[in-house]
């Protein structure tokens with residue numbers, strides 16, 4: 565039997581969450597905060613139920629018309645039908661909830677940095693082509709949803725997509741990655757492994773703001789020596805480097821580090837080293853002896869899986885500041901569990917919205933330790 569619910573908020577997987585009179589919680593894909601919906605329960609675990617959206621009985625005032633004809637079918641976006649400012653507030657609520665669950669209350673939860681450009685922002689897309697079809701995978705499927713134009717992609721990528729159509733039909737299943745390069749030209753890679761050229765943020769304008777945020781924190785904290793983990797191509801490094809005396813940047817991706825070293829070429833200050841290595845509990849032993857227990861700042865920007873709980877191995881008595889850039893609130897709270905006992909306080913948290921119209925949350929946090 566379908567149940568009628570009012571949706572109160574969204575969860576980290578993008579589902580709308582509503583409660584029935586008995587206090588059971590329902591997770592409903594496609595439902596938005598403020599919606600009154602009819603939902604069909606599909607699975608049950610204690611008080612928690614996944615339920616399919618049957619009908620929006622009374623739409624939320626935050627609902628808007630989607631600008632994309634394949635929204636709901638294509639696996640790319642979660643929320644083209646949710647007013648953008650409300651999405652960002654939804655992300656704030658989610659993050660506050662996850663932090664609160666682990667008893668972290670930052671001294672300052674700063675207002676989120678929403679994107680000025682929430683559409684047409686993606687500087688990179690990964691298309692799938694087979695036969696006459698060219699587009700993105702359907703949600704939780706390898707079926708291709710044909711697309712003419714992607715609302716969140718940079719217009720130059722959409723032009724390239726139109727040209728690609730002329731190449732079809734595609735005899736073999738092909739993965740086609742299109743990216744706007746440094747000079748604004750569209751680059752194309754066919755069937756390359758995931759992130760073959762190293763990680764790069766997809767929203768260039770928001771990325772510039774992220775770099776500024778990290779630089780400001782590093783400056784404000786008076787950082788002199790920085791250990792940067794998950795440094796990638798040096799995206800954040802190049803932003804703060806001129807304000808410190810020494811830095812050591814680590815990443816496991818050879819192409820990313822090659823790019824970082826190339827970007828660094830010609831600079832003599834500050835003293836800097838770039839190391840290709842996995843971040844794990846043994847990494848500390850590979851750091852130079854005069855650096856190992858002396859860096860005053862730890863900066864980390866791990867992938868969605870977090871640090872796999874090795875953060876504790878990078879703490880020492882001279883460490884004063886930790887700047888953690890996270891794209892996973894859950895991995896973050898696991899990772900930072902060790903920090904409270906080590907005397908660190910959560911100074912500041914701020915969302916920077918890197919992925920408008922999706923459920924993904926990116927935020928910058930900063931921990932300090934009193935002397």
Ligand SMILES: C[S@@+](CC[C@H](N)C(=O)[O-])C[C@H]1O[C@@H](n2cnc3c(N)ncnc32)[C@H](O)[C@@H]1O
Pocket residue numbers: 762763764765794795796797798799800814815816817820841842843844865866867
């Ligand atoms: C979210 S990206 C951040 C990169 C960079 N800070 C930036 O702003 O572009 C995460 C980085 O972690 C690296 N990485 C993933 N797992 C790793 C591991 N176990 N050890 C070291 N680096 C890893 C990836 O190569 C990638 O460059």
